[in-house]
Amino acid sequence: MPLINWEESLSVKVSEIDTQHKKLVELINKLHEAMKERKANTVLGGIIDELVDYAINHFRTEESYFDKFGYLKAVQHRKEHKDFVSKVAAFKDDFARNKIMLSMEIMEFLKAWLINHIKKIDMAYSDFFIEKGLK
Numbered sequence: 001m002p003l004i005n006w007e008e009s010l011s012v013k014v015s016e017i018d019t020q021h022k023k024l025v026e027l028i029n030k031l032h033e034a035m036k037e038r039k040a041n042t043v044l045g046g047i048i049d050e051l052v053d054y055a056i057n058h059f060r061t062e063e064s065y066f067d068k069f070g071y072l073k074a075v076q077h078r079k080e081h082k083d084f085v086s087k088v089a090a091f092k093d094d095f096a097r098n099k100i101m102l103s104m105e106i107m108e109f110l111k112a113w114l115i116n117h118i119k120k121i122d123m124a125y126s127d128f129f130i131e132k133g134l135k
């Protein structure tokens, strides 16, 4: 069973962003699966890199719309992105240096962060983006 199941309550009703969120869900599930299968650290590290890179690109997409449309809650939203990237990048470095193992606790952190972020922080721009013409 996947760690995260995509469900309609996660949709921000903008297809480009939903597609990217689904890809993030897929990468977290892929990492979870690889961890359960006790894949080598090089394999896990590769998926972690992929997740970090994809998240950075995805945040860039959202932030470019904040700039384009003059989104009022952009400052706080950008901070959430920045804090997440620093946290996961620090984990990525510790993992690469064998200072830390991938654990269920970390998987649960990734899952909770993504779900809470989409449901509380991203959902707040949904109506605004739609009003600006995104669909």
Ligand SMILES: [Fe+2]
Binding pocket: 062, 077, 081, 117, 121, 122
């Ligand atoms: Fe976001």
